[in-house]
Amino acid sequence: MIEIRIHGRGGQGAVVASKILADAAFREGHSVQTFPQFGVERRGAPVAAFVRIADPDEPLWIRCHVTTPHIVIVLDATLLETAGILEGLRDGGIVLVNSPQPPDALAIPSKYQVATVDASAIALKHKLGTRTQPIVNTAILGAFVKVTRLVRLESVLEAIRENVPVDPEGNVRAAEEAFATVLSSARAAA
Numbered sequence: 001m002i003e004i005r006i007h008g009r010g011g012q013g014a015v016v017a018s019k020i021l022a023d024a025a026f027r028e029g030h031s032v033q034t035f036p037q038f039g040v041e042r043r044g045a046p047v048a049a050f051v052r053i054a055d056p057d058e059p060l061w062i063r064c065h066v067t068t069p070h071i072v073i074v075l076d077a078t079l080l081e082t083a084g085i086l087e088g089l090r091d092g093g094i095v096l097v098n099s100p101q102p103p104d105a106l107a108i109p110s111k112y113q114v115a116t117v118d119a120s121a122i123a124l125k126h127k128l129g130t131r132t133q134p135i136v137n138t139a140i141l142g143a144f145v146k147v148t149r150l151v152r153l154e155s156v157l158e159a160i161r162e163n164v165p166v167d168p169e170g171n172v173r174a175a176e177e178a179f180a181t182v183l184s185s186a187r188a189a190a
Contacts (some may be wrong), residue, residue, distance in 0.1 A: 013137025142175030
C-alpha cells in the first residue's frame with residue numbers, strides 16, 4: 001500500500017486532487033481510499049487530503065489519517081515553512097512541491113527525493129483560477145504521474161475529464177504540461 005498526503009490551502013483543489021488521483025488508480029484496478037481533513041476553513045487556510053493506493057487484492061482496512069506517508073504533495077511552497085508538512089514522511093520518501101525553484105533550492109532534508117513543478121504558472125497559463133488564487137491541483141497531478149509512475153497519465157487525464165466541472169480540457173492541458181516540465185532532484189531513490 002502506498003500512502004499519500006496532500007497539503008494545500010483552501011481553494012487550491014487539494015481535496016479534488018485526492019479524488020482524481022484515487023479515481024485514476026481505481027481505473028487501473030487498485031484498491032483506493034481518499035478523504036480530506038479540514039474544519040470550518042476559509043479560502044487560503046491550510047487543508048490536507050489523504051490517498052491510499054493498494055493492490056487490487058489488498059483490502060484497505062485502515063481508516064485514519066495518513067501519518068507515515070510515502071509521498072507528500074505540497075500545493076503551496078510557503079506551507080513548507082510550517083511545522084508538520086514533512087512529519088512522518090518515510091526515509092527516501094518523495095516530496096513534490098509547487099515551486100518555480102529547482103528541487104535542490106528548497107530546504108528539504110537530503111533523506112527525501114524532491115521534485116518541483118511551477119504548477120501556479122501552468123494553472124495561470126491555462127486560465128485555471130485567478131491571478132491571486134491559481135487552482136493548481138490538476139497540474140500537480142501531471143507532475144505526480146511523471147515522478148512516481150504509480151498510475152498512467154492517461155488514467156489521470158480520464159479522471160480529470162470526469163471529475164473537474166469547469167474547463168476539463170484546460171485542466172487536462174495543465175496536467176500534460178506539468179508532466180513534461182517537472183524537475184526531480186538527483187537524490188537517491190527510495
